[in-house]
Amino acid sequence: MTDSKYILSLDLGTTGNRAILFDQRGNVVGQVYQELTQHYPHPGWLEHDALEIWQDTSNSIQQVIAENKVNPLEIAAIGLTVQRETCLLWDKTTGQPLHKAIVWQDRRTANLCDRLKAAGKAAIIQQKTGLVLDAYFSATKLAWLIDWVKQNQPGINWDNVMAGTIDAWALWNLTGKQVHATDVSNASRTMLMNLDTGDWDESLLELFNIPRQIMPEIKPSMGIFGQCDRDLIGAEIPIAAIFGDQQAALYAHGCDRPGLLKCTYGTGCFLVAQTGTTITRSHNQLLSTVAWSTKEQTNYALEGAIFTTGASIQWLRDGLKLITDAAETESLCHQVDDTNGVYFVPALSGLGAPHWDMKARGAFLGITGGVQQEHIVRSVLEAIAYQVKEVVDAVNQDSDHPVSLLKVDGGAAKNNFLMQFQADALGVPLERPKVLDATAQGAAFGAGLAVGFWDNYQQLISDRQVDRVFEPGAGQAPAQDNFAMWSKAVARAKNWIE
Numbered sequence: 001m002t003d004s005k006y007i008l009s010l011d012l013g014t015t016g017n018r019a020i021l022f023d024q025r026g027n028v029v030g031q032v033y034q035e036l037t038q039h040y041p042h043p044g045w046l047e048h049d050a051l052e053i054w055q056d057t058s059n060s061i062q063q064v065i066a067e068n069k070v071n072p073l074e075i076a077a078i079g080l081t082v083q084r085e086t087c088l089l090w091d092k093t094t095g096q097p098l099h100k101a102i103v104w105q106d107r108r109t110a111n112l113c114d115r116l117k118a119a120g121k122a123a124i125i126q127q128k129t130g131l132v133l134d135a136y137f138s139a140t141k142l143a144w145l146i147d148w149v150k151q152n153q154p155g156i157n158w159d160n161v162m163a164g165t166i167d168a169w170a171l172w173n174l175t176g177k178q179v180h181a182t183d184v185s186n187a188s189r190t191m192l193m194n195l196d197t198g199d200w201d202e203s204l205l206e207l208f209n210i211p212r213q214i215m216p217e218i219k220p221s222m223g224i225f226g227q228c229d230r231d232l233i234g235a236e237i238p239i240a241a242i243f244g245d246q247q248a249a250l251y252a253h254g255c256d257r258p259g260l261l262k263c264t265y266g267t268g269c270f271l272v273a274q275t276g277t278t279i280t281r282s283h284n285q286l287l288s289t290v291a292w293s294t295k296e297q298t299n300y301a302l303e304g305a306i307f308t309t310g311a312s313i314q315w316l317r318d319g320l321k322l323i324t325d326a327a328e329t330e331s332l333c334h335q336v337d338d339t340n341g342v343y344f345v346p347a348l349s350g351l352g353a354p355h356w357d358m359k360a361r362g363a364f365l366g367i368t369g370g371v372q373q374e375h376i377v378r379s380v381l382e383a384i385a386y387q388v389k390e391v392v393d394a395v396n397q398d399s400d401h402p403v404s405l406l407k408v409d410g411g412a413a414k415n416n417f418l419m420q421f422q423a424d425a426l427g428v429p430l431e432r433p434k435v436l437d438a439t440a441q442g443a444a445f446g447a448g449l450a451v452g453f454w455d456n457y458q459q460l461i462s463d464r465q466v467d468r469v470f471e472p473g474a475g476q477a478p479a480q481d482n483f484a485m486w487s488k489a490v491a492r493a494k495n496w497i498e
Contacts, residue, residue: 004076007448008064008237010057011440012082012166013245014103014267015314017053019060020437021068021075022444024453026460028435030068032060039100044107044349047100050088053166054173058232065233072235078174078228079241079447081248081439082166083267084189087138089145089214090169093160095177098149101166102141105267105307105349109140110358121207128204130188130195130279130288132356136305137191138165143208163214165190167242174239176229182216183225183242184298188290193218195279195288198298221247221292222450241446246270247291248442250301253407253433254461261395261403263388264438265412267314268352269306271391273399274299284394285354292446302398304353304391308346308362309384310412315348316380322373326411332377333417338478339379341366343489346383347496354394355494363493366485384412385422385479386486392426407431409438419468424475425483434465 006029011018015038020031034056039047065072085104090097102108113135116122122133131137142163149156162172168182187193187200192210194201198218205212219225221243227236243251246264250272253262261273272291279288279300291299313329316322323329347360364379396402408430412418423430435441441464448454 003074004453005074006070007077007079007444007453008061008075009079009081009440009444009447010061010170011245011437011443012053012057012080012170013439014083014086014105017056017060018440019057019064020440020444021064021070022441022448026441026445026463028437030064032064032067034060042108046103046106048086048103050090050097050101050169053101054170057170058173061233072233072237075235075237076453077238077240077447077451079443080167080170080239081243081245081443082170082186084165084186084244084246085136085138085141087141087145087163087165087190088169089142089149089161089163091160092162092177098153098156098161099145102145104136105311106141107135107350107358109135109144110350112140112143113358125191125204128194128201129191130281131191132285132287134356135358136307136352137189139191139204139208139210142210146209158211158214161214162216163210164216168216171225171239171242174228174232175226176231179226180216181219181225183221184218184293185221185244185247185290186242187218189244195290220294222294222446224450238451240450241443243292243443243446245439246272246303247301248440248446249409249438250274250291250442251446252438252442252464253409254458254464255407256299256457259401262407262409262438265309265384265408265410265418267309267311269309269384269388271304271306271388271395273302273395275301280398282394282398284397285356286391286394286398287353302395304394306387306391307350307352308348309387310410312344312346312348312380312384313412316377322377329377329381330415330417332374333381336374336378339382340371340375341368342371342375342379343486344379344383345490345493346380346387347493351490351494353391355490357494359497360494361496363489365489365492381415381418382421382482383486384418385425386483388422389425389483403428405429405431407433409433409436411436419470420473421475421479423470423472424479427472427476427480429472430470432467432470434467
C-alpha cells in the first residue's frame with residue numbers, strides 16, 4: 001500500500017468524540033475533539049443525542065483531514081472505537097433516532113434487573129453472557145426503549161427499526177446507511193450475546209422482548225465492515241476495525257496473552273486482563289468478555305468495570321465547582337499530606353465491580369471542621385485508586401499469576417499524584433505510555449493491520465514509547481493502611497436508595 005500514509009481512528013467516547021490521524025510509525029499526526037452534551041432528565045438517568053454524536057463525528061473527520069492538509073486517498077483505513085453499552089433505536093427510512101441514546105451509566109432499568117433477579121434469571125444470564133445482571137449493559141436499556149416506542153409511537157413499522165450500540169449507529173452512517181453491523185467485542189457487552197457461540201442468544205432476546213431482526217450482524221473486530229461513503233470525504237475508505245473502547249486500549253498496550261492487563265482512567269476505570277483464547281469465568285464478580293477477534297480466532301478477557309472515576313473529577317469541576325480544570329487536582333493534592341480523615345465513595349451511578357450495587361450512592365464520610373477544599377479533592381483522587389485496588393485484588397484472586405505490573409492510559413493517567421498513589425496502594429509499578437489515547441491507537445492498529453498498512457503487531461507494540469514508570473514508594477504503608485477505612489465508608493454507602 002505504497003500511496004497510503006495514514007490510518008484514521010474514530011474514538012466516540014462518553015464525554016466527547018475524537019478523530020485522530022496516525023502515521024506509518026503509529027504516531028499521532030493530528031486530532032480534533034468535540035465535547036458531547038450530557039443530558040440528565042432524572043436523577044440516575046443519562047442520555048446522549050445520537051444525531052449530535054454523528055454530526056460531531058462527521059465534522060471531526062472533515063476537520064482533521066482539512067487541518068492536516070491530507071488527501072483522503074492517502075488514508076488506508078478507518079478504525080472505530082466507542083463507548084460500549086450505550087444504545088439506541090432508529091428508523092432506517094428517515095435516519096432519525098426514535099429516542100435519545102441511553103448511556104451505559106444510566107440506572108433507569110435497575111428495577112427491571114431486580115425483577116429478573118427475583119425471577120431467578122441472574123445465573124443463566126451470567127452463564128450465557130459472562131456478565132453480571134446489571135442496568136449497565138444494553139439489554140435492559142433496549143427493552144426500555146422498545147416499550148417507550150410502543151407506547152409513544154404506536155404506529156411505528158418495526159420492519160424499519162434498527163437497534164444497536166454506538167458503533168452500529170456510526171457504522172451505518174459512515175457507510176451511507178448501507179451496513180448494519182457490530183463487532184463481537186461490543187456485542188459481548190449487550191447482555192444479549194452468547195459468549196460460547198459469539199451470536200445473539202435467542203432465549204435472551206425473548207426474555208427481553210427484543211425482535212431479532214432489529215439487531216445488527218455480529219462480525220469479527222478486525223476485517224472489512226464496509227466502505228466509507230464517498231460523499232463524506234470524497235473517497236471510499238474501508239472501515240477495517242471496530243472495538244469497544246476498553247478492548248481497543250488492551251490491544252494498543254500489546255496485552256495479547258494471559259497475565260497482561262491494563263487500566264484505562266476515563267469517565268470510569270476499566271481494568272481488563274487478557275485471558276487468551278479460552279473463556280475464563282470469574283469467582284469474584286469480574287466480567288468475562290471478548291477482547292477482540294479476527295476471522296481466525298477470538299481472544300477473551302476478564303474485566304473489572306468501575307463506573308465513576310474521571311467523572312467524579314468532572315463533577316468536582318462542573319457540579320461542585322471546587323476546581324476550574326481537572327489538571328488543578330494534582331497540585332491541590334500535593335498541598336496536603338493526607339485527606340484529614342475524609343473518605344469519598346464515588347457511587348454517583350451506583351457501584352460496579354466488584355460490588356455491583358445499583359442502589360449505592362456517592363458519599364463523603366469522616367468530615368470534621370478542619371476539612372478544606374484540598375482534603376475533599378484529595379479524597380476523590382484516592383478513592384479512584386482504591387476502586388482500582390479492589391479490582392486488582394479480585395483479579396489476583398481469580399488468577400494463578402498475581403499482577404506484577406499495571407499498564408495505564410486515559411485522561412486521568414496524566415495526573416502524577418494519582419499514578420504515584422495508585423502504585424503505592426497496589427504495591428506494584430505502573431507503566432504510562434507517551435500516547436495516552438490508547439483507545440484510538442488500538443483501533444488504528446487493528447484497522448491498519450487488517451488492510452496490510454502494517455504487517456507486524458509485535459513491532460507496533462515494541463515501538464510504543466513509555467513516558468514514565470511509577471514505582472511504589474514511601475507512601476505505600478499509609479496508602480495501604482487507609483484502604484481498610486475507605487472500604488468501611490463504601491460499606492455504609494451501599495444499598496442507599498429504596
